[in-house]
Amino acid sequence: MSETSAPSPAMLPSGWLRLDRAGWWGTFAVTPLNGILLGILPINLGSTFARSFDISIWWGFLLSLGAVVPVxxxxxxxxxxxxxxxxxxxxxxxxRAGRRVVPLADIIWARLDMFDRQRAHTRMLTLRFGAEGGPRASVRLRGRTGQTLPAAVTDVVAEIIRRSSIAVPQTPNDPTGRFARYNFPGSLSRADTLEVVLNPPTIDDPPPVLIA
Known part of the structure; x- marks a missing residue:
């Protein structure tokens, strides 16, 4: 994959810049099985509470919400x-993440989480990267409705990748990395990471990584 020329330093923001993070909830909630579980769990718990305590189903449902929401x-x-x-x-x-600060060159790994929504014909892409045992970040490259990052944010993330030392992990049994795609599903090289940042693949494109 080819790299795209970097923006000039004058075009990059100065000082500390916050990276919008992509949490686990967005992917969790739109996964069909998880959505079904989220709907069924309070109902089942409510029915159980209603039978166990001989109360109305509505009170049982409220009790179930009181148990599920704190979790x-x-x-x-x-x-x-x-x-x-x-x-x-x-x-x-x-x-920087919390109190931990590392040079961008210490960012050595990147992983792409991919979820295809067949019914909506969209692909969700979340890029996670970080230093070994240090700060990490996550960015939603393509959202649930297919939206991508604004151009300015893409430039920032791409520049982080350019200044990183991202590489696909290797093992003693596979020193050439021939089977890294299978040993480390979702892992990317720096060139491949930059490519998916600049051109997030759609559901019609070949999967950029092997998903476990």
Missing amino acids: FLVLYLVQRLRYPQAWVNFDTDEL
């Missing part, structure tokens, strides 16, 4: 704490 709230808070907001600074060539 999702805890999951959301854990995700926010585990993966804090990412920021980038092109003046200092650094990526």
Whole structure:
């Protein structure tokens, strides 16, 4: 895949720039099976509560919501704490998440999460990248309705990739990386990462990665 020329430094934003992150909820909620579970779980719990405590189904449903909502709230808070907001600074060539700061050159891995919505004929693409044991970031390259990033945001993400050291992981049993596509599904090289950032493939395009 060919690289596109980088924008001049004068065109890049100065200082710390916040990267809009793509959380797990967007992909989770639009997955058909998960959507069905989200709808059925409160109903089943409500029916169970109603039978167990001999109350109306409506009270059972309210009790089930009271049990389910805190669970999702805890999951959301854990995700926010585990993966804090990412920021980038092109003046200092650094990526920051929470209190951890690393040079952009320390970004060594990238993974593409892909979900095809066959009924809507759209493809959701989420790019995740970061340093080993350090800050990480996630960007939604193509949303649930097929929308892509604004040009200015694309330039920022592409420049991060250009200044990174992203490479597909290797193992001692596969030193040439011939089977990396199968050993590390979703992993990308720096050139391939830049390509999907600049040209996010649609559902009509060949899958850019092997999904486990």
